[in-house]
Amino acid sequence: MDGIHDVGGMQCFGQVPPLTAAPPFAEPWEGKAFVIGALAARISGGNLHAFRHAIERVPPQEYLVGYWNRWTIGAQTMMEDSGIVTDEEVRARAARLAGRDVPEPPPPTPHKPQMPSGGAGNLRPLESPPAFAVGDRVRVSDLHPAGHTRLPRYVRCRTGTVAALQPSAVFPDTAAHFVGENPQHCYTVDFDSRELWGPAAEPFRLSIELFEPYLEPAT
Amino acid sequence: MTSASEPLDPALRVEALASLLTERGLIDEATIETFVKTYEQSVGPMNGAKVVAKAWTDPEYRARLLADGTAAIGELGFKGPQGEHIVVLENTPTRHHVVVCTLCSCYPWPVLGLPPAWYKDPAYRSRVVREPRQVLREFGLDLDDGVEIQVHDSSSEVRYMVLPERPAGTEHYSEAELAALVTRDAMVGVAEVAVP
Numbered sequence: 001m002d003g004i005h006d007v008g009g010m011q012c013f014g015q016v017p018p019l020t021a022a023p024p025f026a027e028p029w030e031g032k033a034f035v036i037g038a039l040a041a042r043i044s045g046g047n048l049h050a051f052r053h054a055i056e057r058v059p060p061q062e063y064l065v066g067y068w069n070r071w072t073i074g075a076q077t078m079m080e081d082s083g084i085v086t087d088e089e090v091r092a093r094a095a096r097l098a099g100r101d102v103p104e105p106p107p108p109t110p111h112k113p114q115m116p117s118g119g120a121g122n123l124r125p126l127e128s129p130p131a132f133a134v135g136d137r138v139r140v141s142d143l144h145p146a147g148h149t150r151l152p153r154y155v156r157c158r159t160g161t162v163a164a165l166q167p168s169a170v171f172p173d174t175a176a177h178f179v180g181e182n183p184q185h186c187y188t189v190d191f192d193s194r195e196l197w198g199p200a201a202e203p204f205r206l207s208i209e210l211f212e213p214y215l216e217p218a219t
Numbered sequence: 220m221t222s223a224s225e226p227l228d229p230a231l232r233v234e235a236l237a238s239l240l241t242e243r244g245l246i247d248e249a250t251i252e253t254f255v256k257t258y259e260q261s262v263g264p265m266n267g268a269k270v271v272a273k274a275w276t277d278p279e280y281r282a283r284l285l286a287d288g289t290a291a292i293g294e295l296g297f298k299g300p301q302g303e304h305i306v307v308l309e310n311t312p313t314r315h316h317v318v319v320c321t322l323c324s325c326y327p328w329p330v331l332g333l334p335p336a337w338y339k340d341p342a343y344r345s346r347v348v349r350e351p352r353q354v355l356r357e358f359g360l361d362l363d364d365g366v367e368i369q370v371h372d373s374s375s376e377v378r379y380m381v382l383p384e385r386p387a388g389t390e391h392y393s394e395a396e397l398a399a400l401v402t403r404d405a406m407v408g409v410a411e412v413a414v415p
Contacts, residue, residue, distance in 0.1 A: 008321030008372065009349045013342035016357050019404050024258050024333040029230035031255035032237055034333070036246065038254060038300075043245045052323055062226065067324065067339040069229040076236060085239050094227055094235035107243070121303045122376045150374045152321050154348065166377050167304055186375050193349075202352050204368040209375035 001053075001146055002153060004060035009154040009197070033068040033075075040075035044082035045112025048122070049176035053148035054078040083108040113178035118170070124183035126168040130212065131185065136162045137218035138189060140210065148176035151214045155206075159218045160191040166209055173213070185212040263332030264403035266297045267380055270307075270330060271406065272398035275385045285309055288380065292330055301378060302329035308371065309382045310408065315366050316381050317355065317408030319347045320373040327378035331403055338407065348372055358409045381408040388414050 007013070025031040041047050046054075055063075055074030063070045079085045088105045095102045118124050132138055139159045143151055150172045164187065171182040189210050193201040227235075240246040270292055274281040284291035288307040292298070305327050308316035320326065321344045326334040337343055347354045351368045355361075362368065371379045383405040389397060404410035 005322055007341045007345040010341070010345040011349075013340070013345050016342045016346065016354055017337040017340050019337055019358055019409065020335070021403070022336060024263075025255065026336075027230070029233045031259070032251055033229070033233045034258070035251045035254040036233065036236055036240070039246060039250075043240065055323065064341065065226075065229065067336070069232075072229060072233055072236065076232070079236075084243075084245070085236065089239060090232060090235045091227065093238055094231045097234050097238065098231060107239075123303055150322060152372070152374065154321075166375060169376050172375075186377075188377075197349055202350050202368075204351055204370060206348055206370050206372065208372040209377050211375070 001056060001148070002144060003056045004058075004063045005056045006153050008152045030068045033072045037071045037075040040078050044078045044084050045114070046078050046082065046178075047115075047175055049148060049170070049172040050081075050113075050178070051075070051078055052172070053176040054081070056148065082112045083110040115175070115178040115180065118181050118183070122170040123167045124169060124181065126183055126185060128185075130165055130168075130187075132162050132187060132212070132215065132217075134162050134164060138162055138187075138210075138215045139218045140189075141214055141216055143214060145173060147173065149173050149214075151210065152208070154196060155189075155191065155208060155210070158191055158195050160189040160195065162187050163190040163207060164188040169211075171211060171213070173211075186210070187212070187215065189215070258328075258333050262299070262328060264330075264401075264406060265398070266295070266332075267327075267330035267403070267406045268398040268401035269295055270297070270380070271382055271401045271412075272394045274307075274382055275397055276394050281382075284382070292380075297329040299329045301325070302327055303376050303378075305330065305378045305380060307380050307382050308369075308408075310384050310411075312384070313366060314369060315355075315362055315408065316369050316371060316379075317347060317351055318371045318373060318379040318381060319344055321345070321348055322374060325373040325378065327380050330380050331406055335403065355409060358404075360410055381406050383408075383412045386412050386414045 054077040058070045058073045092104045140155045166186040168185050171184045174180050174182040191206045193204045274284050284307050288305040324334050324339040351370050405412045
């Protein structure tokens with residue numbers, strides 16, 4: 001989906017923050033948020049891709065509040081999708097924790113997704129040969145799926161060169177929606193910065209992993 | 220849908236979720252503590268620093284690390300979530316690698332721990348794929364014009380770690396002394412390793 005998470009190349013976020021050597025969790029609630037998110041896929045019967053997609057669906061104004069906020073809302077969304085909790089319950093419990101005597105709604109009935117898994121992790125060997133080889137020129141397709149994708153906007157319709165074949169892996173675009181692992185070949189594709197950002201761009205090379213369904217031969 | 224309602228204080232939302240999940244037997248205090256302690260104490264950039272120091276002092280290890288990062292890193296016992304396939308990128312006097320995840324904040328947890336705030340910030344994620352030299356300059360790293368910059372956007376399950384250049388004047392350092400010099404920022408590619 002073309003959401004707020006797909007920030008590559010946007011020009012509205014100002015200076016980069018300082019390189020501070022802060023601990024992983026600035027406050028105790030952040031550590032707890034981390035664990036809830038890390039376990040959310042297991043608790044909800046989902047997967048890593050569904051979790052990423054849940055974070056992508058966090059409304060922009062909430063997304064930009066901060067990392068652990070969007071992480072927590074994403075975890076909650078994935079659990080709502082599986083009938084583990086409801087937003088009404090979370091809000092009622094929050095109100096009670098804050099000292100307000102509000103009634104709590106009943107818990108939902110769990111309905112976890114059932115998608116067959118090819119095993120642990122995301123790497124999956126493929127019998128079918130890859131469509132592209134190192135050195136091939138490829139064009140990124142003009143795809144704008146409504147659901148999850150790992151194809152950022154800034155490389156769509158751009159032409160690059162296959163630099164490496166990476167291990168074939170679960171296809172995030174289908175796994176996030178529980179319609180199948182659908183493993184795909186995955187390539188590192190190199191782009192000249194001027195292909196991405198025009199002739200006045202800083203000269204550099206951009207490398208990114210792209211799954212085979214995102215690519216077509218460059219003509 | 221969560222979106223329709225008023226914003227909820229993030230810390231309070233976490234407490235409410237933790238409370239409901241605990242009641243349902245889906246999470247418990249001991250698990251939370253174990254996870255937090257693990258990423259506060261044992262999984263962090265000190266792991267990656269050991270990998271770098273070993274690569275600097277052992278040419279055969281360096282060759283293995285560049286050929287198969289996951290396996291060579293595994294030799295030191297570093298594996299786990301977000302480390303399924305790690306590729307190590309070697310910085311040289313003519314090429315500088317820098318790593319980002321524009322779509323979320325993918326990061327090689329087994330060697331670097333959880334990502335720092337700046338790595339997760341939309342400013343870094345949006346700009347480093349468009350004007351990396353300027354971003355590095357803002358971070359305090361002014362690269363010579365002759366150094367080619369290569370930016371890696373971690374969009375799949377491949378994770379990247381940068382093998383920084385060994386600083387001059389460290390020829391007599393032990394592996395442990397070298398590891399103490401290596402910073403998280405250098406292993407993402409936004410800094411160089413300096414001698415104090």
